[in-house]
Amino acid sequence: xxxxxxxxxxxxxxxxxxxxxxxxxxxxxxxxxxxxxxxxxxxxxxxxxxxxxxxxxxxxxxxxxxxxxxxxxxxxxxxxxxxxxxxxxxxxxxxxxxxxxxxxxxxxxxxxxxxxxxxxxxxxxxxxxxxxxxxxxxxxxxxxxxxxxxxxxxxxxxxxxx
Amino acid sequence: xxxxxxxxxxxxxxxxxxxxxxxxxxxxxxxxxxxxxxxxxxxxxxxxxxxxxxxxxxxxxxxxxxxxxxxxxxxxxxxxxxxxxxxxxxxxxxxxxxxxxxxxxxxxxxxxxxxxxxxxxxxxxxxxxxxxxxxxxxxxxxxxxxxxxxxxxxxxxxxxxxxxxxxxxxxxxxxxxxxxxxxxxxxxxxxxxxxxxxxxxxxxxxxxxxxxxxxxxxxxxxxxxxxxxxxxxxxxxxxxxxxxxxxxxxxxxxxxxxxxxxxxxxxxxxxxxxxxxxxxxxxxxxxxxxxxxxxxxxxxxxxxxxxxxxxxxxxxxxxxxxxxxxxxxxxxxxxxxxxxxxxxxxxxxxxxxxxxxxxxxxxxxxxxxxxxxxxxxxxxxxxxxxxxxxxxxxxxxxxxxxxxxxxxxxxxxxxxxxxxxxxxxxxxxxxxxxxxxxxxxxxxxxxxxxxxxxxxxxxxxxxxxxxxxxxxxxxxxxxxxxxxxxxxxxxxxxxxxxxxxxxxxxxxxxxxxxxxxxxxxxxxxxxxxxxxxxxxxxxxxxxxxxxxxxxxxxxxxxxxxxxxxxxxxxxxxxxxxxxxxxxxxxxxxxxxxxxxxxxxxxxxxxxxxxxxxxxxxxxxxxxxxxxxxxxxxxxxxxxxxxxxxxxxxxxxxxxxxxxxxxxxxxxxxxxxxxxxxxxxxxxxxxxxxxxxxxxxxxxxxxxxxxxxxxxxxxxxxxxxxxxxxxxxxxxxxxxxxxxxxxxxxxxxxxxxxxxxxxxxxxxxxxxxxxxxxxxxx
Numbered sequence: 031x032x033x034x035x036x037x038x039x040x041x042x043x044x045x046x047x048x049x050x051x052x053x054x055x056x057x058x059x060x061x062x063x064x065x066x067x068x069x070x071x072x073x074x075x076x077x078x079x080x081x082x083x084x085x086x087x088x089x090x091x092x093x094x095x096x097x098x099x100x101x102x103x104x105x106x107x108x109x110x111x112x113x114x115x116x117x118x119x120x121x122x123x124x125x126x127x128x129x130x131x132x133x134x135x136x137x138x139x140x141x142x143x144x145x146x147x148x149x150x151x152x153x154x155x156x157x158x159x160x161x162x163x164x165x166x167x168x169x170x171x172x173x174x175x176x177x178x179x180x181x182x183x184x185x186x187x188x189x190x191x192x
Numbered sequence: 193x194x195x196x197x198x199x200x201x202x203x204x205x206x207x208x209x210x211x212x213x214x215x216x217x218x219x220x221x222x223x224x225x226x227x228x229x230x231x232x233x234x235x236x237x238x239x240x241x242x243x244x245x246x247x248x249x250x251x252x253x254x255x256x257x258x259x260x261x262x263x264x265x266x267x268x269x270x271x272x273x274x275x276x277x278x279x280x281x282x283x284x285x286x287x288x289x290x291x292x293x294x295x296x297x298x299x300x301x302x303x304x305x306x307x308x309x310x311x312x313x314x315x316x317x318x319x320x321x322x323x324x325x326x327x328x329x330x331x332x333x334x335x336x337x338x339x340x341x342x343x344x345x346x347x348x349x350x351x352x353x354x355x356x357x358x359x360x361x362x363x364x365x366x367x368x369x370x371x372x373x374x375x376x377x378x379x380x381x382x383x384x385x386x387x388x389x390x391x392x393x394x395x396x397x398x399x400x401x402x403x404x405x406x407x408x409x410x411x412x413x414x415x416x417x418x419x420x421x422x423x424x425x426x427x428x429x430x431x432x433x434x435x436x437x438x439x440x441x442x443x444x445x446x447x448x449x450x451x452x453x454x455x456x457x458x459x460x461x462x463x464x465x466x467x468x469x470x471x472x473x474x475x476x477x478x479x480x481x482x483x484x485x486x487x488x489x490x491x492x493x494x495x496x497x498x499x500x501x502x503x504x505x506x507x508x509x510x511x512x513x514x515x516x517x518x519x520x521x522x523x524x525x526x527x528x529x530x531x532x533x534x535x536x537x538x539x540x541x542x543x544x545x546x547x548x549x550x551x552x553x554x555x556x557x558x559x560x561x562x563x564x565x566x567x568x569x570x571x572x573x574x575x576x577x578x579x580x581x582x583x584x585x586x587x588x589x590x591x592x593x594x595x596x597x598x599x600x601x602x603x604x605x606x607x608x609x610x611x612x613x614x615x616x617x618x619x620x621x622x623x624x625x626x627x628x629x630x631x632x633x634x635x636x637x638x639x640x641x642x643x644x645x646x647x648x649x650x651x652x653x654x655x656x657x658x659x660x661x662x663x664x665x666x667x668x669x670x671x672x673x674x675x676x677x678x679x680x681x682x683x684x685x686x687x688x689x690x691x692x693x694x695x696x697x698x699x700x701x702x703x704x705x706x707x708x709x710x711x712x713x714x715x716x717x718x719x720x721x722x723x724x725x726x727x728x729x730x731x732x733x734x735x736x737x738x739x740x741x742x743x744x745x746x747x748x749x750x751x752x753x754x755x756x757x758x759x760x761x762x763x764x765x766x767x768x769x770x771x772x773x774x775x776x777x778x779x780x781x782x783x784x785x786x787x788x789x790x791x792x793x794x795x796x797x798x799x800x801x802x803x804x805x806x807x808x809x810x811x812x813x814x815x816x817x818x819x820x821x822x823x824x825x826x827x828x829x830x831x832x833x834x835x836x837x838x839x840x841x842x843x844x845x846x847x848x849x850x851x852x853x854x855x856x857x858x859x860x861x862x863x864x865x866x867x868x869x870x871x872x873x874x875x876x877x878x879x880x881x882x883x884x885x886x887x888x889x890x891x892x893x894x895x896x897x898x899x900x901x902x903x904x905x906x907x908x909x910x911x912x913x914x915x916x917x918x919x920x921x922x923x924x925x926x927x928x929x930x931x932x933x934x935x936x937x938x939x940x941x942x943x944x945x946x947x948x949x950x951x952x953x954x955x956x957x958x959x960x961x962x963x964x965x966x967x968x969x
Contacts, residue, residue, distance in 0.1 A: 044483040045442045048399055053527055059507040060490055064449070098509040098668075099490030101449050117411030118608065118644045119570035121658055155493065155662065157450060158414030160570035160644075161228045161263025161577050170452065172231040 033080045055085040072103040108143045108150035113167045117156030125164035195469040197477045213347030219252040220272040226259030234267035240286035258422015260335035263577040277317040278303040329564045330540045331580045334422030342464040345425040353543035366437040373550035379535030380639045382628035392520040393438040395530035400440035403533040406447040409493040410611030413642035415566040416536040420454035424461035430539030435482045443484040493666035497714045512714035557583030561627035571644035572599040583627040602647040610639025612659040613719030615726025635726040651748035652731040657685040659723035673711030689749040693739035743809040750792040752807040754785045760804035767796035838918035841947040850875045853905040871936045883908035915940040
């Protein structure tokens with residue numbers, strides 16, 4: 031997406047009719063951030079600068095919003111983002127073990143990215159797939175019932191293969 | 193399809209579709225494509241079924257529906273018109289499902305539900321125990337229709353409520369119906385929706401909004417997701433009814449970013465509804481406008497709170513603000529417009545209420561809480577999944593009848609309801625009827641409906657720590673009591689679970705918890721201490737065990753004493769291999785764990801094939817059992833272990849026997865015999881200690897043929913001497929003495945000899961009980 035070409039009126043929808051110009055640009059900010067992240071994998075500084083110019087919102091304000099939400103990242107991320115669910119159901123069924131096994135296998139800590147940008151390891155509150163606890167996600171794909179050595183190895187294999 | 197311009201046209205279309213889409217005799221396989229089943233490959237199964245139907249020429253429609261509930265057994269499906277239930281279907285089963293079901297009309301036996309291998313399978317959907325006690329209102333269509341096709345929703349009678357509403361009801365009547373039905377907010381707090389709507393309706397101003405809260409952040413809850421993904425139109429219809437009642441023209445659905453499928457489904461649903469003229473401008477020619485927008489969250493739990501959600505909608509940081517103004521008042525809603533905010537589940541309960549009337553709804557559930565509630569049943573139960581039950585059902589029915597009991601038939605311990613804002617309910621309240629008020633009475637809340645079952649293997653302190661670490665991390669940081677208080681509470685819990693707990697910690701947690709509740713602005717902080725406070729209330733003994741006995745009965749926390757029970761040990765040696773710290777020692781006939789080396793990593797515990805490695809409270813408990821020593825005396829032992837060497841010296845005669853280094857061995861032997869002692873101090877001219885002369889030296893002299901006329905010095909001069917400070921603890925002294933294989937402990941303070949302690953002194957000082965027991969027999 032070209033930040034400069036973004037159509038604010040279209041993004042905000044019908045509700046834009048009752049909003050002031052500033053309210054409209056504010057209203058699309060989070061949406062725009064989502065899109066930037068979707069395209070780049072993270073929020074690059076130069077794009078945020080251009081966004082700040084386009085929406086007429088101070089760069090510090092843009093950062094203030096972006097840094098509040100956990101979903102937004104300011105650093106490049108791995109090709110595969112593995113999220114281990116630490117929701118209640120997964121937790122009581124042993125997702126801590128999954129996390130530590132992955133940390134050991136790929137030599138990264140929770141929240142870090144491998145040096146070759148192949149993998150980012152993260153945890154997530156709940157992916158809403160509690161019936162199959164413990165679950166993890168690889169990008170958008172969900173892998174469930176990772177219990178025991180065998181399943182764990184299988185899971186690692188899935189991560190490693192492209 | 194063509195845009196509908198009048199209510200009459202909607203009526204006609206619905207009549208046609210009810211006949212066409214869900215004709216009772218029609219062959220149809222409804223494959224669950226909810227997220228869990230999808231993970232297990234239900235899309236592939238559905239495609240395989242389609243292929244199979246085409247190949248065999250049997251006329252079967254394959255419908256991909258939303259979540260059907262029993263996620264654990266996925267992929268599941270329902271074969272109509274017979275109402276057969278199939279579970280764990282994979283691609284290879286496709287042929288059987290199609291040909292057996294639709295040529296013979298009998299179920300595929302191996303895909304039917306069964307509790308265990310020994311029991312008769314249940315193939316009829318309504319007879320499966322998981323579904324038997326359920327009653328569906330909010331989930332009435334979820335798992336029954338294709339969420340991507342508005343015709344399906346119309347085909348099951350959808351949009352009938354707005355047809356009735358637009359043709360025969362005034363906004364006031366709609367509001368009155370909802371108020372009378374006593375529909376309470378399904379998001380957690382249980383505030384009556386009718387009252388909320390009336391509030392928003394009364395607010396001054398011509399521009400109002402309707403907001404659906406789909407920011408389902410509670411770990412362990414997935415009701416809203418199932419509705420948004422499985423039956424998006426019922427949410428839209430509910431919002432439209434609300435908009436009509438309060439005269440709002442703009443609607444927002446705030447959805448978590450973690451639910452991409454829900455966003456996709458909703459977008460599609462809105463597009464279809466707008467194309468049909470059921471949303472947008474001039475709905476059904478009535479002149480009523482209502483447009484719905486989707487807004488995505490970005491991973492902030494606090495945005496589930498009304499005022500934070502509004503801030504996030506406006507594109508700001510999701511900070512809550514003080515109320516008033518409430519969201520329903522001017523200045524409280526998005527951009528200051530008064531708005532009505534309800535949970536997704538609440539909205540989807542509205543259409544049936546309008547269609548069937550409030551009396552019908554009031555007849556379901558309890559007097560204070562009418563209707564049904566959706567729970568996501570998860571944790572240690574056999575059947576996990578999505579259930580909808582009438583209010584007033586007991587926890588026991590949910591856990592044991594619907595959930596099928598505890599996983600692996602372990603012992604039930606607690607049910608956690610309400611996620612991180614709720615609490616843990618112990619076994620004694622299992623027969624509690626579940627509704628908003630009863631749960632509050634026992635210190636928990638209904639919450640959004642997460643229900644996580646825990647068994648004996650779950651440590652309640654650890655669970656409390658888990659929830660608190662969640663809320664601590666999610667605290668937005670605006671109110672210091674919440675930001676700092678939860679952190680401090682978490683530190684105390686960390687301390688307790690790592691064995692560093694001390695007296696007063698429980699009281700500190702309680703005091704802090706109450707402070708955080710009182711001093712926080714929004715629901716997150718006000719409810720964050722709940723998991724800790726309820727577990728303290730109901731499971732205080734577990735906290736005490738962690739603090740005072742350094743023991744975790746569920747063996748979750750790395751606490752307690754690791755022992756190998758000899759009778760159960762098969763000497764396989766796996767524990768020794770597994771131990772990274774060489775704490776498992778081998779003797780000729782057994783293995784044992786050295787406490788000094790053990791880090792309690794549980795490697796041996798998990799690897800043992802016969803469960804011979806046990807985690808026990810402390811050594812004292814074993815002594816108590818085996819020696820029948822009363823507990824008060826054990827405390828005496830513990831105290832004695834901590835005493836210093838000088839305490840022992842005080843109980844002994846204070847005489848010090850020393851001998852000059854130039855005297856002969858014969859002299860020393862004579863003195864020792866006369867005084868009946870096993871060793872003497874060897875000193876120099878200044879009476880300062882050089883060494884010890886003990887019985888062992890005599891034996892050595894005899895063996896090496898050293899003349900007894902030699903001086904003592906000639907024997908002891910080569911030897912290093914280990915001395916002890918009088919303040920040294922007995923335990924330290926014993927370990928040093930054992931390591932160096934000495935039996936005589938010279939006690940020296942600043943070069944001055946104070947006395948000598950032998951191992952016999954230690955034994956008689958430390959274990960008078962043993963002597964007592966021996967003499968009693």
